Amino acid sequence: VETSPLGAAQAVAIVWQVNGGPEHTVPATREQDTATATLWRATLPSLAAGDRVTYRFVASPGETASASFEFTVAGWRTVGRVVSWRTTPKSLIVNCEHGLQVAISCERPDTIRFRLSLAPEEPWTEGKPETFALREADDRLVIETARLRCVVHRNPYRLEVISAQGEVLFAEPPGGGLTWLARGADVLRLAEHWATPPGEAFFGFGQRYN
16 A cells, blocks of 8 residues: 655554454555655455455554455355256256356267356257267266267366277366356456377467467
8 A cells, every 4th residue: 555645654554354344453564665655565364265355544643544445355166066967959068066057069070069158148958969979977977979978077077088099188187177266256267277198289268279
């Protein structure tokens, strides 16, 4: 935080509270003087994802207080387990524990399309898939074409795509590959992890990885 004019404040503190609870005070450290102002830094203790923090700055002498500000703590979320699934005429729709919906379709025997959404809105019609075979095996859903096999692990959700010769083309790690940084309902960042054979290339997402 910045106080001005230079030297007007001799000390600064943050008065803060979490989720409407009791107020706490953290003193700020004087970091730097510029030609016209003083810069201060204060560090709050660790907070949990989803915590709502309200805070204000108090400068002395004079106990001058700023307006109050508020933010919600962001946190990384995982997909979790598969809670339900259904078929449409050409897709398998998988719904996951923490809001992710995955639509899997096969346009050709050598092409599998994955559509992932954290806020699905499009209605899906019921029916049996026409372009691939689907079977359940233990805690997995297995999609097969003449050229590819896609395995959907259900607890936790993760994907594997395997060739007809048994080569793993890509696989999300055992703990799951997709995570996202969220603040409340807002998604701030996505991260995905795959294991692939050497020389494999990924295109899309506005960039390319090869």
